[in-house]
Amino acid sequence: MAAITINLSDARLERLQQLANQSGVSPEELLTSSVENCLGDDEGSFTQSASYVLKKNAELYRRLA
DSSP states (O other): OOOOOOOOOHHHHHHHHHHHHHHTSOHHHHHHHHHHHHHTOTTTHHHHHHHHHHHHTHHHHHHHO
16 A cells, blocks of 8 residues: 655644544545545445444434434
8 A cells, every 4th residue: 555645734734633523533534535535446435435434423423313
């Protein structure tokens, strides 16, 4: 597996961290999921990512219902 480094402004990094916290995942997991979704991974990565987020936040969703 390869790694990539990107530069983000402080404001963008803070927003990324907020979104990741809201989703219950790390910023790295959120970015990986987003990139896989954008690239149209044929292995159903969007479905896998969505399923992961739903499972990760199941307790939160249960409380909000």
